[in-house]
Amino acid sequence: MIKRVLIANRGEIALRILRACRQLGIEAVVAYSEADRESRAVLVADEAICIGPADAKRSYLSAPAVISAALATGCDAIHPGYGFLSENAAFAEAAAAHGITFIGPSAEVLERFESKAAVRALLAKHGLPTIPGSDGVVADEAAAAKAAEKIGYPVILKASAGGGGRGMRVIQSADDLTQLFSLCTQEAQAAFGDGSLYIEKYLIDTHHVEVQIAVDKSGTALHFGERDCSVQRRHQKLVEESPSTALTPKVREEFLVRAAKAIGAAGYRNLGTLEFLVGPDGKPYFIEINCRIQVEHPVTEMVTGVDLVALQIRLAAGELMPMTQAEVERRGHAIEFRLTAEDPAMEFRPQAGEITTFRSPSGPWVRFDSHLYAGYEVPPYYDSLLAKLIVWGNTREEAIARSRAALLEVEIDGVATTRDFFLGRLETPSFLNGTATTGMLDAIGTADILAAAPKARA
Amino acid sequence: MIKRVLIANRGEIALRILRACRQLGIEAVVAYSEADRESRAVLVADEAICIGPADAKRSYLSAPAVISAALATGCDAIHPGYGFLSENAAFAEAAAAHGITFIGPSAEVLERFESKAAVRALLAKHGLPTIPGSDGVVADEAAAAKAAEKIGYPVILKASAGGGGRGMRVIQSADDLTQLFSLCTQEAQAAFGDGSLYIEKYLIDTHHVEVQIAVDKSGTALHFGERDCSVQRRHQKLVEESPSTALTPKVREEFLVRAAKAIGAAGYRNLGTLEFLVGPDGKPYFIEINCRIQVEHPVTEMVTGVDLVALQIRLAAGELMPMTQAEVERRGHAIEFRLTAEDPAMEFRPQAGEITTFRSPSGPWVRFDSHLYAGYEVPPYYDSLLAKLIVWGNTREEAIARSRAALLEVEIDGVATTRDFFLGRLETPSFLNGTATTGMLDAIGTADILAAAPKARA
């Protein structure tokens, strides 16, 4: 069993992991960069250790610094959170070489699930429908053109090593492809150290739907329902909910069971998320896997009652699945809003500075995961996530009404935030009727959304 | 339907009612005394109105002030919260006379359920087992002695108009009775304006178990499971949980169904709570009814997913029960801790003063209902409740582990609080194994409990 965990991350997820450790009665040490010395997780933790300067490459992204910190503090496991080293096979392997449990899939599994093209082929073999696309990585421009011709334009060129909306480009025609193929290769090489590209049919008006899965060491795989992450801005998720409005009950259950079965059979282990696009035909097509806990995991927690981070730790420690699929009961509807330090009125420009007021919303079925406090200085070095508001209701309508009330209670002063953007978003018909698709927000325009926000008094 | 509610209460419950109104899309006006001008509900509300000075008799307890405030602000309903005017039949009647909906039972129902002795007799008639006791109020000392002889000592003398642990005295023998009867009558007269007393068998080693019920205008009565409030100090509830560890599954279901059936048949309407004592024989005996929302309602909300305050408002507005008994699914285990401004190291002496630091715990299944904020001045005039920590888990063990972690995250500086007392209480065997009975805390002693508390770093 795991006795002492080094939390190798920052912000709200560091706090979330700390809470899971306490829940399990496991000691935890928070690893932090010099810029995060005053962060809430560091202040709340029983123990914390500075691993390097603000520059993430020398702290949160430095495998030697993180593993050395685990050794120096006597930890026998590392939780990488999301981003940073969380899906890095070499890091997982180095940790294992030092006798430290990596809380996530093993290095071997991470490596096998690293290439998007290969994973797509693997899971197609195990019965998941995938978007028509190239047969793995395209070798060169000629192969790309041939594949695109067969699939039919528009297509999307994707970096095999990309993720989080980065390294992809829509190609409308053969001319586009000629012009952009080598540029995309270069970009992928520069951004991810790997220039390989693959091609998929570009679906318009899609919902982004993903399935939370967990697999124990024996291969027992469960699903925990799906999340809909269709409210995006420039391929970044802003709002997530569960269940998805894009699936009929019949499609949903068959799809969830099939996803869990496929991922277990494909040899995946630990927690993961299978991402799908649901086109206008209402059918989900597998697009990629995330081999880590995700930012939006709380909506699944609120619906299932399962502590996913605690489950992840237990599975990494070698425990067998502590529940059956039948015991994972899903109830009601949950929605998450990612409140960021970005100014929606200024093209979502990232903000940094001191938080002068911080009052979190509360009350029944309102969860606010945040590392902020009044007096905290938001550093300019990292991503701009300030807080996640997660709200549950018996129905989607109840959850939306409660979200509106909770957002009005959020008081964060000192930096511009996206709160009012969400208040406006809650009033737009495409959100209210659940028909939002991934490209819709970019089409509506921020000004109209902000104008729809009711004004808070507090 | 109700359009605009005057919230005639303070502290955390004012905020809780405000949230329910927002959830329902109903406007709300917070009525406050001069001492509560800076309270969180007043600051957060869209509208607020000062109804009088700090002295509750001239503000929160003044029926004319509250009703006049409702008229002045155009409210068509009043939510009285708990305490103050919440069970006052004359107030409910006066509100109705001015065309204002009282959110609670009607004046007629409140009057019928006012006398403890009468209610006991009424519900016994409708099939609820009651503690052996006098047949209603005892006329004089002779009648009391006769009744006590028949029941068997020890007995408990109770003021018919009493409540909340006030106006009761344990009588060990006939001599005690002779000495104390007229004193008790005088005390009851002085405290409640009504000297009537009744007698009950005094059960030792009891659990306090209560059933949350709701009845619509047509008489449809549902139960929402039970709460165990056995962790008490001098008859004051400190910790509440659901479900109760004192009932076997078989006793529980039969008991809950019977309670709902009895209260509906007895003509009760709106939200209410039936209180029972469970003796060493594991059987619940009805003791009294509370005709209002209770402090500890959140544990029921966390287990059932039902917003009880919203339900109460809807029933008061004349809606029929929006769900069936089968739809009230109970899941997992919830615990509530009442954090008060009392110093456990100084005999729980009440505290007042400025809150210098306020950081609420958060994370999955942690709810913190509180009206505090940094800079808030806790006034010395009212009860000392600062916050309610409510924690949910799939099992009691999970809820306890999460409670410990959440209590460690609570940071309230400026006044002494009962946080450490609860941290210590969580470590005592009687709590961990669920065998705590109502008198136990007074027997253990505060010092030992405080000594058991783990030390927080933050």
Added chain:
Amino acid sequence: MPHNTERLGDLLDSLLPVLVERLHETGLGEIEIERDGAIVRVRAEDRGAPIASTPAPAAPRGGTPAAAAAPSVADDRRHPVRSTAVGFVKLAPDIHVGGKVAKGSLVATVDVLGVAVEVRADHGGIVAKLRCATGDPVEYGQELFLVESVGEVKA
């Protein structure tokens, strides 16, 4: 964390109103504290001017039912007359700007469910500004009007 004079300035900006308020309320002319090689001294500039010994009640934070009025600037010669109840106000006939008020006189009533609750003047003088009209809903403590002291009507 970067520190600079600007942030120190901001800090002082937020502190000053508090210090000034405390200075006035305590009635002290100057407060000085020395520690670790630094001195902080807060001094009232004009020590000759009388300092109000009763602080003005804080402005209501809640929205008032009637048009809410901003609290008047502390002024020794202007005294607010406040509502003694929550309800609907009725001003006495002579309460209009320029009207005379005698100390202790009945200047208004507040209707509380049909009961007229009296409002009497704490100070005598001239009505300087009305803050409500007859029939308005008023909250407890709300400013109804201002009375300005004049030489012949001593408070």
Added chain:
Amino acid sequence: MPHNTERLGDLLDSLLPVLVERLHETGLGEIEIERDGAIVRVRAEDRGAPIASTPAPAAPRGGTPAAAAAPSVADDRRHPVRSTAVGFVKLAPDIHVGGKVAKGSLVATVDVLGVAVEVRADHGGIVAKLRCATGDPVEYGQELFLVESVGEVKA
């Protein structure tokens, strides 16, 4: 809300350390702000003494793996040597109290998964105080020891 001099004192107590720190960091001898009839003046008592131009890094808030040391009082002549990595420290042979250190010399290494990361002295002088021992786990930026400047070893 009751206000009194005691609460003002409390307020100043909590403010003073901040003011004093800012004063030192900015290198100013005095900061004065006047507003609404009050003056706040913060002045360094001994304006002749040189003021440290580099602020000392804040003390680590997290528990450090080794015995955590309190930050040293700002002292112009004492310079902390800090760990350049997270791992296990090995002090150079001549690092003991009273030992001489030349500016830029290799004074320790930190073992990071078998790689020795160098720690060099920013200032020359005499080792005044050890804050760790060879073999101790250290965090990034942790004070390893203090060097005191002496006349002949100019920084």
